[in-house]
Ligand SMILES: [Zn+2]
């Protein structure tokens with residue numbers, strides 16, 4: 001999506017907003033496609049005292065397997081990003097500065113990389129997910145299995161979960 005911002009760049013106090021949906025259904029992470037539905041995007045560009053800031057709000061459903069118990073989890077996510085726009089990058093490029101040649105910024109690539117960088121590396125169905133029994137494979141969130149457990153086992157499990 002091209003966001004045309006000539007009026008914003010040229011007029012202090014000017015503001016422009018765009019709402020659209022961004023499809024990320026072709027993004028594959030660990031062999032899985034976590035973006036089943038399009039990302040809702042609201043992008044606002046504001047000129048404050050001659051500086052143009054781009055504020056991005058995203059909402060999306062993220063579908064992924066829990067790293068510990070492997071249950072499929074659907075979670076509503078919402079991220080906000082902001083960048084400063086410049087018509088040309090002078091000298092050293094800065095990650096927070098985005099070039100908008102011809103007063104235009106291409107949003108899709110920017111937002112896609114913003115989201116991918118922000119996603120949690122470790123993903124759990126819940127903070128205290130108990131994971132699977134290493135013996136029988138039962139999901140311990142559904143209740144204890146009948147495997148014999150010794151104190152040593154559970155200490156090892158805690159250690160293993162910490163190392164996960
Ligand atoms: Zn889990």
Ligand SMILES: [Zn+2]
Nearest residue numbers: 133136145147
């Ligand atoms: Zn078991």
